[in-house]
Amino acid sequence: MEPAGRHRWRSCPRRRAFSVDDPATIAEVAAGIERANGHLSRVEQIKKFKVVAKEWLPGSDELTPTMKIKRKSIAAKYAAQIEELYAG
Structure with a gap:
């Protein structure tokens, strides 16, 4: 959304x-x-x-204060879920 x-x-x-x-x-x-x-x-x-259950808010682990995606942080934090998407 x-x-x-x-x-x-x-x-x-x-x-x-x-x-x-x-x-x-x-x-x-x-x-x-x-x-x-x-x-x-x-x-x-x-x-x-x-x-995912956690809301991504500005200034969080997932978004900068200006709403840019922190790709490295997301890739590390959600590695298992990302792997599931590509596995099946």
């Missing part, structure tokens, strides 16, 4: 709690990815994904 969309969702009065294993959560993320993939060439498209 894009940060702007996430903030709209967070301010929604009917916001529901979610679980990374909840089929509804996974379906919502998959629908967003499918919409985004419609604007990308085949090599740019997301083929597999994993929803």
Whole structure:
């Protein structure tokens, strides 16, 4: 989910709690990815994904204060989940 969309969702009065294993959560993320993939060439498209439990906030291990992705930190922290995506 894009940060702007996430903030709209967070301010929604009917916001529901979610679980990374909840089929509804996974379906919502998959629908967003499918919409985004419609604007990308085949090599740019997301083929597999994993929803992680921790929210990535600016200034965290995953994002800089200006919302840039910290690739090395993510690769180290989520190595097992990344390996699962490529293994199967």
